[in-house]
Amino acid sequence: MNRVVDSVVELIGGTAALRLGRLVGSWGLRGTIVAKLEYLNPGFSKKDRVALAMVRAAREEGALRPGQTVVELTSGNTGTGLAIVCRALGHPFIAVMSKGNTPERARMMAALGAEVVLVDQCPGSLIGQVSGADLARVDERAKQIIARLGAFRADQFTLPANLTAHEQGTAAELWAQCEGQLDAFVDFLGSGGTFGGCARYLRPRGVRCFAVEPEGAAPYAGQAVTAPGHAIQGGGYSRELPLVDPGDIDGCLQVFSAQAAEEARALAREEGVFAGFSSGANLAAARQLLTREPGLRIGLLINDCGLKYLSTDLY
Numbered sequence: 001m002n003r004v005v006d007s008v009v010e011l012i013g014g015t016a017a018l019r020l021g022r023l024v025g026s027w028g029l030r031g032t033i034v035a036k037l038e039y040l041n042p043g044f045s046k047k048d049r050v051a052l053a054m055v056r057a058a059r060e061e062g063a064l065r066p067g068q069t070v071v072e073l074t075s076g077n078t079g080t081g082l083a084i085v086c087r088a089l090g091h092p093f094i095a096v097m098s099k100g101n102t103p104e105r106a107r108m109m110a111a112l113g114a115e116v117v118l119v120d121q122c123p124g125s126l127i128g129q130v131s132g133a134d135l136a137r138v139d140e141r142a143k144q145i146i147a148r149l150g151a152f153r154a155d156q157f158t159l160p161a162n163l164t165a166h167e168q169g170t171a172a173e174l175w176a177q178c179e180g181q182l183d184a185f186v187d188f189l190g191s192g193g194t195f196g197g198c199a200r201y202l203r204p205r206g207v208r209c210f211a212v213e214p215e216g217a218a219p220y221a222g223q224a225v226t227a228p229g230h231a232i233q234g235g236g237y238s239r240e241l242p243l244v245d246p247g248d249i250d251g252c253l254q255v256f257s258a259q260a261a262e263e264a265r266a267l268a269r270e271e272g273v274f275a276g277f278s279s280g281a282n283l284a285a286a287r288q289l290l291t292r293e294p295g296l297r298i299g300l301l302i303n304d305c306g307l308k309y310l311s312t313d314l315y
Contacts (some may be wrong), residue, residue: 002307017177022270031290032297043080051081053165069151073138076105083112096142100130156191166197186211188281192241199248208224208250212285221252231257255284274306
């Protein structure tokens with residue numbers, strides 16, 4: 001940016017886009033991948049956009065009063081964004097998160113002024129593998145806190161602001177950066193807001209949109225859920241996503257946890273972009289698509305930063 005700003009929230013959005021020519025070349029494939037570097041947001045993820053959009057919309061609608069506490073369940077990224085936004089706009093924030101997520105994110109939220117409530121995983125669950133059942137436990141704890149405090153819930157799974165943040169911001173920026181030269185968009189399903197919002201903007205412009213899910217946890221592909229405890233953090237919860245319109249899905253792609261990890265490592269090695277599991281999942285899906293349809297111009301997001309995963313075996 002070419003100007004000095006007065007609040008960190010003014011730095012959210014407007015992220016750079018990078019053509020991943022070295023990575024695609026290492027695959028020996030023909031085509032173009034343009035990656036929007038959402039890890040360059042202040043909280044190191046795309047969820048900063050969602051946090052700001054949800055809080056602003058709630059304040060404008062009167063659902064969030066001045067000084068009222070905000071609560072949300074999170075795998076860490078939305079919570080980080082909310083910690084930043086709520087501190088800047090004068091709202092206490094409580095993040096409710098599964099102990100299965102990386103501790104780096106809990107520590108980062110706390111450093112940014114959030115109160116962090118960690119919830120035990122279900123019996124048999126593994127650290128680093130947060131299932132839909134684990135998320136249900138987190139949801140129940142969040143509801144209890146909201147009822148006790150009379151707090152506002154920034155529910156990223158249902159609030160329309162999640163969609164509009166990506167429709168009016170992320171997708172519009174990506175389209176302009178690509179000068180309208182884009183054939184496909186791939187996105188790993190987390191809350192569904194990125195896919196839903198970007199599809200709203202891109203599909204009317206002729207871009208096919210592909211939903212990415214973990215192998216063995218792909219209900220939108222019509223598959224039975226056989227591996228809910230995958231290692232791709234931040235999504236693949238095997239649950240209904242209200243913000244995803246099945247009619248906006250032009251195709252479904254599945255990736256294994258090991259594939260997501262390997263592509264994230266290759267991204268760091270080949271392009272100097274240090275990202276997390278879900279970004280690797282997007283890249284693995286794009287690789288599948290280029291293998292099937294050489295020459296495509298594919299857009300995707302680099303969702304968050306690899307620094308949030310240093311306690312895992314990703315790096």
